[in-house]
Amino acid sequence: MDMNEITERLKDILATEGKKNIKDADVARELGISPNAYAQMKFRNSIPYKEIMDFLSKRNISINLFFYNQENKNLEASEKRYKTLRLFNVRASLGGGGYNDDEEFDEVVIDKKILQKFEHGCGPMYDLDIISAIGDSMEPHIMEDDLCMIARGYPYKDGDVYAVNTPDGLVIKECYKQADELMLVSYNPLYTPIRFRQCECQIVGKFIGLMRDVRWI
Template sequence: MDKQIEAFFDKDYESTVNEAMFDFDYSFPEEEVENYVLSIVATPYSQFIDYVASRYCVKPIVPSEIPQISNYNAATLGICNILNDYNDPGMDCAQLGVQLFTDGKERKDGAYFKFGENHVKGASFHGLTQCSGKKWFLTCLGRIYPKIDAEMRQYLSARTLLRNPFFHIVLAEATKHDVNIRFFMPGLSESTQKRRSSSCMHFFNVILKQCEIEKVPMHRIFFEPESKPEQKLVIKLDVGKSSQFKSYLPLYSIRAACGAFNHDDTNEIEGWVNVKKCNITPTKDMFVVHAEGSSMEPLIHDGDLCIFSYTNAYENGAIMLIESNNLFCQHVIKEFHYKPTLFQEYAEDNNVILHSLNPKFQDIVLSATDNPRIVGKLIKVIHAHEQF
């Protein structure tokens, strides 16, 4: 990975300049910072997205890292203009709120404070502001931001937002599948999630717009549960042989599916699922299992039906059905990653990492002694609300 990208995410240069800006005698290196910004926006956006996808953010998301703004322009250019116009003396949240409201209406002090707090924090997500004590100041990027044109501000904002843990983890998932951002708001009430989702839309629109501009593929990021038409998915206890693997696939428990792969005739089929209704053409190496638990949310939810294709070949990054001797994960559905040792004579040190999409769950590391074995690769998920 390019060292420049890594240094950008670590904020090496910016941190040095930002700290020095608190020195009264410091001469701000405007041209140097402008050149730094130019080098960042000139680097293809795909490299920043690749960095996010390859370095999954394991830091727990806290509510303060989730934006709550009503005006994106106020949270970026507006804040920077206000602090620049006053020669960046440092302002508290209430002072910023007074300056941001331009409609002439009188408000309570608490309203000014909250509005200023929300929007200056929004600016900090872009690396435009920094806090010292109870006052907010511009960063080196905030000093430059009003001086660059709108196109460059778009390019810069789309890149700096990726450094925020919340946007980092959502974008890392969106490189692989559709995501609902409300899922990444643990500890917030449903009403608060709805309000925050609306705020987040301002920021994600900047990121998605940049993906479109620079032609970076990205899955859909949505903010509310989808309203889908009811699907007539038929599950029957038994069907005739003429329908088996033509329209219907066998439904097993996970344990039974693993046994069926060993041709164990004692395993019983729980039922047959009409997968033709889901635009799936059945084959004899396909089967269906019920998902249990929440570790693979938001892709797979408890009670969903998962269609797998039998295989014993591993594929890094794929969602697989795996069994092992490990008592804690005898039969699991996880994102599969194989980490071989560099030394053939230590093959027993090879590791299999089973990754949960739900950030609340830690990765499971299996060694050779756990005897991990792949049973199938995920083909499609039939969500519970689609089942009839």
């Protein structure tokens, strides 16, 4: 589907809402895009997927139905087989530094049979996110560029590995609470433990597994 067809479909939706004489500029404003920028996108056939998905979500319109004319029966079968996870554009430092507070993410679709391998360690009731790792302090178990599966909201237990927001950025470490401090321990013996006051840190979730050399994401 190209931008011309998408624009016409968006106009049809706006027409059902009672709008008349709908122009491309009207579509652009509904998407939160300037008319000039939208005209350039249309010329380049560059589809603003995020803005369109937000537009459809507000109206409770199926994205699959809009783009692919996929019927509900097919959608139900797809939902039973696949699950959408958030792949965060941040990179969790395995060493020092690497501060990044950008919380943008992409959505990736994964077969639920694969996810069951990870959920075995935490149960399916926890939301899973994916965070890319950087550094060598958790080697040999976690390597740079590994995609780390993080179970949000998993109960804390000393000695487990967690993704933690710290004053130095997002890290993945073995954690221990001592008095009012949180001690973060690396697997790589070249790195000494680091300590922060617990009030300075936020435990994002428990590390439950990883994917390595996944080049299709």
